[in-house]
Amino acid sequence: AGEIELRFRPPRKNDVRLLLLMDVGGTMDPYYEPVSQLLTVLHEERGLRALETYYFHNCIYDHVYSRARLTGADAVPTGDLLRRLDGRWKVVVVGDAAMHPAELLEPFGGIDPRVTSSTPGVVWLQRIAAHFDRGVWVNPEETAAWNVAHTTRIVRRLFPMFELSVDGMTAAVQALVGAR
Numbered sequence: 001a002g003e004i005e006l007r008f009r010p011p012r013k014n015d016v017r018l019l020l021l022m023d024v025g026g027t028m029d030p031y032y033e034p035v036s037q038l039l040t041v042l043h044e045e046r047g048l049r050a051l052e053t054y055y056f057h058n059c060i061y062d063h064v065y066s067r068a069r070l071t072g073a074d075a076v077p078t079g080d081l082l083r084r085l086d087g088r089w090k091v092v093v094v095g096d097a098a099m100h101p102a103e104l105l106e107p108f109g110g111i112d113p114r115v116t117s118s119t120p121g122v123v124w125l126q127r128i129a130a131h132f133d134r135g136v137w138v139n140p141e142e143t144a145a146w147n148v149a150h151t152t153r154i155v156r157r158l159f160p161m162f163e164l165s166v167d168g169m170t171a172a173v174q175a176l177v178g179a180r
Helices: 026-044 078-084 101-105 121-131 143-147 150-158 166-177
Strands: 017-023 050-056 063-065 075-077 090-094 134-139 161-163
Touching (some): 063 078, 075 078, 090 166, 101 121, 101 150, 150 161, 161 166
Antiparallel strands (some): 050 063
């Protein structure tokens, strides 16, 4: 029957680099537990090549934060983040996308007067969506609530939005790593 020829393939290495941006405080407080569980699972997952996690409140502006406390000492310029991470990174934004319309659409519209930005939050979200090849928005609220807030409807035009549930996360992962 012939000789057996053994061919060994090196194990596949996961090349997924993930940028996780999470809304904290305010309307996100009731979702602390499921978002914390998501972060724990991602942190413990050994299949990712790289994971970077940053925080924001309501909308992303000139800075994101390395800790959920959102202090000036933890501020990271959003532009620097986009320059440092190339488009192959996958981006997951976790938040309810519900905020006062000025926070999303107006210069200096942020809720915190100590943190001002002449660039509206929607512009930063557009930059993030355009920079990365694949990105999703994970919303902890039920799908039925997504059409209530005007800002959520706007964000849904920028990012595919998925519910923070088992089915929603499965669909989000499929959107991030599935076939084009």
